[in-house]
Amino acid sequence: MHPAVAFLALIVFSAMEWRVTAKIGLTAQSPHLALFEEFAVRYNKQYNNTEEYLKRYYVFQDNLKKAETLQDSERGTAKYGVTKFMDLTEDEFRRYYLTPVWKAPAKPLPPATIPKKDAPTAFDWRDHGAVTEVKDQGQCGSCWAFSTTGNIEGQWAIKKGNLPDLSEQQLVDCDKVDDGCEGGLPSQAYDAIIKMGGLESEKAYPYEAKDEQCHMDYSKVQVYINSSVNISKDENDMASWLAENGPISIGINAFPMQFYMGGISHPWRIFCNPEELDHGVLIVGYGTKDETPYWIIKNSWGKNWGEEGYYLVYRGGGVCGLNTMCTSSVVL
Ligand SMILES: *[C@@H]1O[C@H](CO)[C@@H](O)[C@H](O)[C@H]1NC(C)=O
Numbered sequence: 001m002h003p004a005v006a007f008l009a010l011i012v013f014s015a016m017e018w019r020v021t022a023k024i025g026l027t028a029q030s031p032h033l034a035l036f037e038e039f040a041v042r043y044n045k046q047y048n049n050t051e052e053y054l055k056r057y058y059v060f061q062d063n064l065k066k067a068e069t070l071q072d073s074e075r076g077t078a079k080y081g082v083t084k085f086m087d088l089t090e091d092e093f094r095r096y097y098l099t100p101v102w103k104a105p106a107k108p109l110p111p112a113t114i115p116k117k118d119a120p121t122a123f124d125w126r127d128h129g130a131v132t133e134v135k136d137q138g139q140c141g142s143c144w145a146f147s148t149t150g151n152i153e154g155q156w157a158i159k160k161g162n163l164p165d166l167s168e169q170q171l172v173d174c175d176k177v178d179d180g181c182e183g184g185l186p187s188q189a190y191d192a193i194i195k196m197g198g199l200e201s202e203k204a205y206p207y208e209a210k211d212e213q214c215h216m217d218y219s220k221v222q223v224y225i226n227s228s229v230n231i232s233k234d235e236n237d238m239a240s241w242l243a244e245n246g247p248i249s250i251g252i253n254a255f256p257m258q259f260y261m262g263g264i265s266h267p268w269r270i271f272c273n274p275e276e277l278d279h280g281v282l283i284v285g286y287g288t289k290d291e292t293p294y295w296i297i298k299n300s301w302g303k304n305w306g307e308e309g310y311y312l313v314y315r316g317g318g319v320c321g322l323n324t325m326c327t328s329s330v331v332l
Pocket residue numbers: 046047048052
């Protein structure tokens with residue numbers, strides 16, 4: 001940290017501490033108060049009043065315990081701790097960043113063809129120009145739209161040779177089968193996109209992180225898709241399909257993700273019921289580190305979360321249900 005920044009931070013801390021001490025009766029001995037203040041400064045948290053400040057401080061302490069429980073029982077190499085979501089209750093986190101638990105799709109998709117040959121030992125579509133920069137969904141349960149566009153960006157890049165940056169907002173606003181910021185399913189969004197005649201670019205239909213009137217302009221459509229497929233639940237098959245065909249849209253139970261800071265996440269099942277998917281993301285690759293196999297998952301919570309916006313998860317155990325809702329669009 002630059003000395004001037006450190007000095008400034010010190011002043012801010014002191015000011016906050018004075019305010020807190022004076023108005024709420026906390027002291028420097030209050031547990032984790034310095035950590036909370038550092039967090040509030042780092043993520044520019046604006047708490048309107050002392051009640052709000054105090055409430056967030058208690059939520060923060062609660063969350064530290066949850067992160068610790070995850071850490072103590074972690075079977076992989078993940079670190080759990082103070083993320084930018086550390087002042088949100090589980091309910092708030094769910095409401096702002098996840099979708100309601102995924103139901104089965106109304107119309108099942110036809111099965112994908114799994115390549116016969118063995119998958120390479122590692123593969124990463126980021127090295128093959130099929131993955132755009134990590135995006136940020138903001139406080140809107142539109143993860144399903146990001147999972148969908150990420151998949152289509154990959155399919156288009158691989159089939160057509162250029163990587164588009166596609167509009168999530170068009171899906172949030174215009175896909176009426178899904179519920180915009182209140183959640184949705186990629187398996188349904190593919191159909192909606194086919195009916196709409198394609199997707200506009202991020203630039204043409206920019207992201208606003210809120211539900212809006214649909215203002216799609218068909219003349220600005222940049223890509224189309226022709227159909228969609230359901231990919232196997234077998235993680236070896238998933239790897240084979242991915243290496244041959246492109247990134248896979250998946251659903252996952254995101255509970256551990258609120259506290260994830262990096263490393264290969266391998267939580268016990270009790271922390272993320274595989275039958276309760278509540279977040280849409282994108283598998284872009286896989287590998288093995290020190291004999292631990294993992295998936296590389298692109299998330300949509302900005303680059304200041306996880307591994308530069310990515311989530312590494314143990315591969316081979318159906319962790320958090322990541323293998324149960326694997327789909328892709330098809331571009332012909
Ligand atoms: C702060 O106040 C604004 C305006 O009254 C309100 O919209 C917002 O939700 C408040 N923020 C928090 C964290 O309570």
